[in-house]
Amino acid sequence: GQCVLDQLPAEAADPPVSLGTTESFSALGGETVTSTGPSVLGQSLGVHPGTTAPGFPPGIVGGETHLGDAVALQAKSDLTTAYGDAAGRTPFIDLAAELGGQTLTPGTYRLPAAQLTGTLTLDTLGDPAAVFIFQLTSGLTTATDSEVAFLGDAASCNVYWQIAESAVIGSGTDFVGTVMASTSISMGTGATLEGRALAQTGAVTLIDNTITAPVCDVPTPTDTPTETPAPTDPPAPTGTPSVTPVPTVVPSDTPAPVTPESPAPPTGPTPGAGVPPGSGEGP
Secondary structure (H helix, E strand, O other): OHHHHHOHHHHOOOOOOOOHHHHHEEEEEOOEEEEEOOOEEOOEEEEOOOOEOOOOOOOEEOOOEEEOOHHHHHHHHHHHHHHHHHHOOOOOEEOOOEOOOOEEOOEEEEEOOEEEOOEEEEEOOOOOOOOEEEEEOOOEEEOOOOEEEEEOOOOHHHEEEEEOOOEEEOOOOEEEEEEEEOOOEEEOOOOEEEEEEEEOOOEEEEEOOEEEOOOOOOOOOOOOHHHOOHHHOOOOOOOOOOOOOHHHHOOOOOOOOOOOOOOOOOOOOOOOOOOOOOOOOOO
């Protein structure tokens, strides 16, 4: 129908969601972040208002750990802002609940309780900075060994999942994007996430998972320009210091005080100071 045509502007370039300080976190929880087995977080771990993160160690945190401190509080505040930003994006395209088997182009999508069985393909249409925003009005569940895959160059830091309830990422799933859940996020055994697991009120529960920092590298054609800086070496012969510091002699602003106006006394023979003429002895 025509309503679908009206929603096509969602294909326009969407700006990324501003994550604030949450950008540096792999896992951020409200109650707690727990890990069973050797989970690995590429970035930081935070909890607020909770103060515990059982399972770290043996879980590994690549960044910093903030349990109930001011840094975690600020990250939670920034998460609320980012969640609201993603949730309010318009226009959006309505999708059915099952994401598996679909190929989607950049834009904002709204779904009910979403399911991922198999592979969801994200086609960036050749734009590595393409933004994908998923607004889930309920929860998200992925089946075992599902995956989110890119078609062409892409930046995983521009994929966002705004989930009104909780996310359950199944065992062996390879998931991509910044997952912002209103309640909690749990990952099954061996599931991986290239992105972030950010839970507003509940827990982030991990079982032998790996969360790597999302990739933001946008390939730039800076390979050829690196050969051009060579010609900039010749202009180095500055051995001709023609900058003669003559202008420094300008402080001759006081040549005017030549005020010896008092006339000097005549230096000639004072008249009458000798034998007056004609006073010689005549014959």
